[in-house]
Amino acid sequence: MVRATGTDGALTPAAKPESHRVVSEEAAKQVVDMMQQRTLYNDAQIGIPGYNSGAKTGSARLASTTGGYSGQVASIVGVAPVEDPQILVYVLVARPDTEGAGLGMAGPVYRDIMSVALPRYGVTPSDEIVKTQLPLIKEEEKRR
Numbered sequence: 577m578v579r580a581t582g583t584d585g586a587l588t589p590a591a592k593p594e595s596h597r598v599v600s601e602e603a604a605k606q607v608v609d610m611m612q613q614r615t616l617y618n619d620a621q622i623g624i625p626g627y628n629s630g631a632k633t634g635s636a637r638l639a640s641t642t643g644g645y646s647g648q649v650a651s652i653v654g655v656a657p658v659e660d661p662q663i664l665v666y667v668l669v670a671r672p673d674t675e676g677a678g679l680g681m682a683g684p685v686y687r688d689i690m691s692v693a694l695p696r697y698g699v700t701p702s703d704e705i706v707k708t709q710l711p712l713i714k715e716e717e718k719r720r
Contacts, residue, residue, distance in 0.1 A: 612658045616709045622652065622683045624690050626701040629656035631686065633678030638671070647671040650681035656690055658706075662699045665690045 580587040599607075611630030615622055622631050631654030640646035651668045655661040667682040667689070694701075 608655060608658050608661065611654065612706065613710055615654070616707065617712075618679055618683075619707075621679055622654065622687050624656055624687065624694065626705070627656045627694055627699075628658045628702045628706050629654055629690065630658045631655075631683075633683065635677040635681075650678045652678045652682040652686045654686055654690060656694055657699065657702045659702065663690065663693050663697065665693065 578590045580589050582588050608630050611632050612628060613630075614633070615629050615631045622633075623629065631652055634649075634651040634653075636649050637645040638647045638649065647670075649668060649670050651666070653664065653666045655664050665686050667685045669681045669685070693699075
């Protein structure tokens with residue numbers, strides 16, 4: 577994330593960090609697949625036109641120092657394209673003035689950023705857009 581450091585216009589390239597896998601490739605793929613299903617469920621709000629993407633929303637209340645709650649946070653994290661993730665976007669809206677969840681509050685910001693970032697950084701659109709939604713667990717239980 578840091579390309580260089582320096583002062584007075586003289587830059588020194590940052591050392592390349594060491595990397596290592598902390599989650600198995602299989603587990604990572606399963607999580608991205610679940611994130612893609614989450615996105616398909618709310619495609620109109622958080623889908624990225626031309627790309628298969630995956631995202632997960634979040635919301636939480638903030639504890640007050642005097643008891644109870646004092647505000648909230650809304651968030652979303654997403655990757656694209658899911659077949660070979662190139663860009664990750666995370667948006668956190670802290671202490672918004674209104675009540676809401678990650679989808680409605682952070683979702684539009686995520687979609688705008690990801691929609692600009694993918695073509696800006698030369699990420700090729702997905703060859704085939706996936707639209708097949710798997711049944712939700714709740715729907716599957718109703719059928720039994």
